[in-house]
Amino acid sequence: VIRPRLYFGKIILYSNLLKKWLGYIDKLILFPFQLQKAASWADVVHICDHGNAIYTKYLQKIPHLVTCHDLFAIRAGLGEFPEHKTGWTGKKLQQMMLKGLNQAQMVVCVSEQTKNDLLRLSSLSENKISVIPMGLNYPYAPMQTTEIKERLASLGIPANSNFILHVGANHWYKNRIGVLSIFYELILRLQQANFYLVMVGKPFTDEMHQLIKKYNMTEKVIELVAVDNENLQALYSSATALLFPSLHEGFGWPIIEAQACGCAVFTSNRPPMNIVGGEAAIYIDPKNPQAAAEKIIYYLPNLENFKTKSLINSQIFRTEKMILEYIDIYQKIL
Structure with missing residues (x-):
């Protein structure tokens, strides 16, 4: 495996813009020579x-x-x-x-x-x-209850709580604002004290912080950054469901990661999400928080039925295949 070596790009500068342009020298001018030499054999x-x-x-x-x-x-x-x-x-x-x-x-x-x-x-x-x-890049599978409890405690997840999980970065198409809006509609309807939203990914944006404050959800939304595979496996294995209402995706890796852990998935009724999730996922309109929340509530009592379906569907995406x-x-x- 080769990648552009940093020469100019590692020069310590106060200007991020200048550092970016120097990085282009490494990538666009110097690396082709490295590539051609390596590719010769x-x-x-x-x-x-x-x-x-x-x-x-x-x-x-x-x-x-x-x-x-x-x-x-x-x-x-x-x-x-x-x-x-x-x-x-x-x-x-x-x-x-x-x-x-x-x-x-x-x-x-x-x-x-x-x-x-x-x-x-x-x-x-x-x-x-x-x-x-894509195949799974980590051997996700349902985790034992004892290990789950230890890992959730270390992550600061309240004991004996129920939570909706979201995994994703802050790119606009990940629709993290939509995730917060759907969760707000859920808590309005469910009125459950011990019910949380756990969001795994990059630090919250200012817009997300503002929305959380506006909806008075500071105590209900848990932000987790830089979560490793083992802890993510614990979250998938214990979540009520994964909520993945992306507007666009190239593939949608969290869908199969969650399913490999036996976690029910609510995701967008758009390709490729509704192809990757197969018959094991439940599909929502990512731009209609009220309708999405109502559909989630409708399926909540029967999510156990999706566990076996999820495990079966995830096998389609074996790394070996x-x-x-x-x-x-x-x-x-x-």
Whole structure:
């Protein structure tokens, strides 16, 4: 595995903007020499993230493929999300990325949704695009009750409480404001004292803090940052349900992580979430907090029925299956 080495990018500077531009020297000027030297002995070069598709122009005489997770940045650069502007530098980088994808020998998308976006935005023919769903990157499974209690206590989760779980970063399409709005509608209707929302991911934004304060949910919303896999497994294994109302996703990893732990999932009735979740998930409108809350409440008494379904569905996304499918692609492009 190789990645751009930091030379200029590690220079200590007070200006983040200048540091970013120096980092481009490492990535765009110096790294291609490192890549070409390393690739000279390789049978296949696998660019594991579409953000590095800019390097395909250096691999035209070497069998190679790119894994494409999503095209949100490229779509934003093209103006498909008017409310989320992309700066001049970002647009140029996205143009380079799309050009790199167009020059790829093979592109593997993590979902049919990503493939459809790629076919629409690129000049690639369909025979140059495959779909291989993501596999779990950690052996998630239901955790024993004793270990769960110890780990929840260490995370500051109140004993004997019920909680809705959300896992995700602060990107706009993760809809964390929507998560808070849905939870507010839930507590209005349920009126349960020992009922919480646990949000795992990046630190809350100012907008999130303001909404929590506005809805008087300071004592009901628990913020967890930098949670490791073992503690996340404990959360998945004990949560009432995962709430994952994303507006867009390339795949939606938390869905299968939760299901592998036997956790019920409420997620958006949009692709790829409603493909990844299969028949084991319950689907909601991510932009209608009231209707989402009502649907969650309707299913709460019967969530145990989704445990077995969740475990079965998660088996579709075994890591071993993903690896074998990639090996098949490697053999095809040699």
